[in-house]
Amino acid sequence: MAMQNFTFSLPTRVHFGKGQIARIQKEIPADAKVLITYGGGSILKNGVMDQVRAALAGHSTVEFGGIEPNPGYETLMKAVQIVKEQGITFLLAVGGGSTLDGTKFIAAAACYDHAEDPWEILLTGSKHIKAALPLGSVLTLPATGSEMNSAAVITRYETKDKLSMASEHVIPRFAVLDPETTFSLPVKQTANGIVDTFVHTSEQYMTYPLDAQIPDRFAESVYTTLLEDGPKVMADGNDYSARANIMWAATMGLNRILATGVPQDWVSHAMGHELTAMFGIDHGRTLAITMPAVWDYCREDKKGKLLQFADRVLGICEGSEDDIIDAAIAAVRDFFTSLGCPCYLSDYDIDETAIPALVAKLTEHAKTGIGERQKITPEDMGKIYALALKGGADA
C-alpha cells in the first residue's frame, strides 16, 4: 500500500491575522463593481463590515445580506438577479461557510448558460460550469474550509434538498482570516465549527491505512489542535492564540491537503445533510450524531485507522482492539458533548420512526455505494442512524 496519485494546489491567497481586512483593497480590482454578500447581520454589529467598507471606500459596491445558514437556493437566486441587473463583476463574501458557499453558487449561477434554471448545477455534478465571477472572502467563522476550496453545499428549501457542487472556477481568489473577527461568535457557532472541522478531517483520514505519512500526520495535527485549543476558545472567546489555531486548523481541515494521496469517506456528511434538511439541525451538530455512529458501524473496515487514531491522537493503546476502538469512539463523543453538541438523535427528540424517510431521501439523492470502499448503501445508513438513536443508559 502506498499513497495514491493526486493533483494538488492551493491558489487562494490567504491573508491571516489581525488587521488583514485592509488587504482586500488591493485584492479587488479598482474598477470592479463589487457585490458584498453576508448572512444574518452579525458583521454589521461586530465591526467587520465597518472594516470592509473602509477598505473598499474607493470601490463601487452593492450589499446583499440575509444568506441563511445552509444557504438557500431561493435567496441566492435573488442575488443572481442583482448581479445581472447591476453588472456586478466581483463577489466578496463576508461571513461564515454558508455565506461563502452561497456566494460560490451565485458566482457560478450568474455565468451559467447550460440550463435556464441554475439548480441544474446541483443535479449534474457541476460538470456544466464553464465560468464564474471572481470571488474573495472575509471569513468570520472557522468551520467549513470553504475559503480555500472549490466546494459548496446549497439547500433548496421548497423540496428539502441539500446538495453539493464543486468547480475550479469558484475557488476564492483570496481569503482574509482574522482571528479577531471570531471573538464575538456565539458559543454554539464556535462549537459547531470545531465539530465540523473534526469531521472534515475524519472524512479524509478515517478510512484505511495506505502508509501515507504526510496526509495522515497532518490530519492528526488538526485533530490534536482541535482537542487542545477547542476547550480554550469555548472557555475564553477572546483568546487570540487559541482562536488563531482553531481558524488555521479549520482551513487545513478542508483545503485538500489532508486528502493528498488518500481515499475519502463522506458518509457522515451525506447522512448529516439529510438531518439538516429534514429537521433543521445545524450542520456541525448533525455530524456529532452521525460520525461516531459511522465509526462504530464500520469498525472492521476502518480498524487500522481507528487504532492509529486512538494511539497517535488520544494515546489509547491498552486492551483488545475492540476495547480500544470503543474507548476512542467514547472519547470523541465525550469531546463533542463537552462542546455542547450532543451525539444522539434522542437529544433532538427524533426516534426510529424517522429513519425510513431519511433513507428514502438518501436513496433519492443517489447516495449509494459511497464511503472509501464505495459500498455503503442507504440501507447501511439506516442502520447507522439506528446506532445513533440513544446513548448511555437509554441505549
Next chain:
Amino acid sequence: MAMQNFTFSLPTRVHFGKGQIARIQKEIPADAKVLITYGGGSILKNGVMDQVRAALAGHSTVEFGGIEPNPGYETLMKAVQIVKEQGITFLLAVGGGSTLDGTKFIAAAACYDHAEDPWEILLTGSKHIKAALPLGSVLTLPATGSEMNSAAVITRYETKDKLSMASEHVIPRFAVLDPETTFSLPVKQTANGIVDTFVHTSEQYMTYPLDAQIPDRFAESVYTTLLEDGPKVMADGNDYSARANIMWAATMGLNRILATGVPQDWVSHAMGHELTAMFGIDHGRTLAITMPAVWDYCREDKKGKLLQFADRVLGICEGSEDDIIDAAIAAVRDFFTSLGCPCYLSDYDIDETAIPALVAKLTEHAKTGIGERQKITPEDMGKIYALALKGGADA
C-alpha cells in the same frame, strides 16, 4: 504569544504519482517553444527524458543539459542566450533542485532589464524582477522544495559566491512528482535530500515557541516521516511507498506551509552555503555539519523548541533540560551519520584555520543580525563552526 500574521498560497499545480509525467503535455501550451533544462544527464539514462520527450512530442522543444549541482551563473547565462536567440517561451526543468533553481534564474534573467548583467538579481534581493518566463518542472530529487516555492540559490564560481533569490514570478506553474523517478538516485543524493529536508524544517521550526499549533505539528510530521522513511529508502531504493513519503515530505519541507505564522532562522543555511562555495561540499552534507552546531550554540534561545522537538519527535523527556537537549542533538547527529552524512568539519579534513576565511565571506555576504532573533553575527557563526570541528573522542 500567538501566530504571527502571514500571507500564504500554493499556486503550483502538483501532479503526484506514477505515470504523471504524461500530464505535462496539457500543462504546457501547444504553441509554446519549450527549453527543457537538465543536469548531469542521469535523466537520459533512467527513462525520465524518454517520458518527457514522449509527452512533448507535439511541442517545439530545445534541450539544454549540464546545469551543475549548485547551479552556476556562468552555465545559466548560456541558457539565457539560447532563450533569447531561439525565442523560447516556456521553461521545463527536469531534474533536482539545482536544475530547478537554475531554471528559475534563467526565467528571471531572460526578462531582466534593470541591469545589463542579471547577476544583479542576486545582489539586490530580487527586488527588480518584474517578470519571468513561465516554467514547470519534473522533479527527480526530493530535497529542496524548489518545486512549489519562489526561491533559488545560485553560485558564481569565479568569485565563489553562493547567493539566493526569490520572486513570485518564478514560482513553477506545475510540478510533476513521480516517486519512481527517484528509484535510480545514488544513495548519496538520497541521503543529502533527507538531510536537506530535515534542515529546511528546522529553519522554520527550531526558533522559539509561539503556540502555533498547525505549523509546529506539521513540521513535527515532516521530521517523523524523515526519521521513519529515510532508513527505508536508504535500505531499498525501489520502495515506492517510502519514496513517495519522502518526496511529499520534501515538498512540504519548503513550500512555506511550515512557515505560516512563525519566525524563521536560516543560520544553518547561511553557514552551509559558505562551506559549499569554499570547499565544494554537497549542500545537504554541509547542513549536517552546521545545523547541530547551531542548535548547540543557540540552546538557550531555542530551548523551548528544542525540548518540544525532543519530546514530540524523539520521545526524549527524561533528565535535566540540558541533558534532554544534548540527547536530542546527539540523536540528530546519529541520524545524519547513519545516512552517510558526517557532522564534523574534521570529516572533510577542514580545521580551525579555515574559520577566519569563512567568517570573512559571511561578512562580505552581509550575513549579520540573522536568525529568528536577528542577532547572530559572523563572529557567532565563527564560534558555531568551531563547535563543529571535531566529534566524539576527537573533540
